[in-house]
Amino acid sequence: KNLIEQKAKLLKTNKEFLLEDKVKDILVGLGYSENINYSFISEKLIKNSDLKVEDHLKISNPLSSDFEYMRTSLVPGILQSIKENERMVKDLKIFELSKSYINQTNDLPIEKTDLCLAMAEDSIDKAFYNLKGVLTIVLQKLNIAEFSFKPLSKKLLYWSQAESAEIIIDHKSIGIIGIVNKETLQLFGIKKNVALVEIDFANLLNLAQESPT
Numbered sequence: 001k002n003l004i005e006q007k008a009k010l011l012k013t014n015k016e017f018l019l020e021d022k023v024k025d026i027l028v029g030l031g032y033s034e035n036i037n038y039s040f041i042s043e044k045l046i047k048n049s050d051l052k053v054e055d056h057l058k059i060s061n062p063l064s065s066d067f068e069y070m071r072t073s074l075v076p077g078i079l080q081s082i083k084e085n086e087r088m089v090k091d092l093k094i095f096e097l098s099k100s101y102i103n104q105t106n107d108l109p110i111e112k113t114d115l116c117l118a119m120a121e122d123s124i125d126k127a128f129y130n131l132k133g134v135l136t137i138v139l140q141k142l143n144i145a146e147f148s149f150k151p152l153s154k155k156l157l158y159w160s161q162a163e164s165a166e167i168i169i170d171h172k173s174i175g176i177i178g179i180v181n182k183e184t185l186q187l188f189g190i191k192k193n194v195a196l197v198e199i200d201f202a203n204l205l206n207l208a209q210e211s212p213t
Contacts, residue, residue: 016205020097026141027095030134032117035096037077040067045076048187050157057103070101070109074116075158075198082120083188092120097201113201120192124179127195135177135197143209144169158184169207175199
């Protein structure tokens with residue numbers, strides 16, 4: 001039994017690596033640049049993103065206060081990258097496919113893989129519809145034919161409720177697509193509008209098909 005479990009785990013790991021490479025290739029082909037951030041973030045980035053500091057695992061001997069906590073989301077790092085680069089590019093298109101960490105009391109954090117896409121643009125409509133089109137292509141290339149969007153039912157973190165929606169596949173929410181709210185943009189010092197997609201990659205992995213159904 002143990003051998004079967006190990007083999008199944010290995011196959012899943014291989015599938016995850018292959019899928020990660022496939023998604024990265026699709027996004028680069030669509031004009032998005034890969035963003036690579038540290039897994040550690042500052043208290044300021046956590047608070048600017050309306051996340052809770054107490055949900056993050058604090059590092060005992062951080063190199064500096066910029067790397068004090070293990071991230072629970074890729075979004076703070078993505079928004080900081082936009083802040084640093086938005087003046088250099090008219091329509092900044094970036095993504096990150098990487099690990100985040102869910103803190104647990106008296107135990108090691110749970111490691112999970114997230115996918116975050118972002119476009120910074122003067123026009124809200126252009127940013128949102130570009131990102132929606134990119135998400136649609138990614139899902140189609142993974143042979144996920146059926147998906148829908150469900151408007152957010154309440155205010156949530158950095159999202160603008162009126163312009164954001166859950167991504168629903170097979171009756172499950174796998175993430176959110178939408179616009180970052182003005183308060184968050186101001187805290188980061190971002191001048192442009194930002195559209196975001198945030199997806200739990202493990203859910204996407206389970207739903208991806210080898211071939212069209």
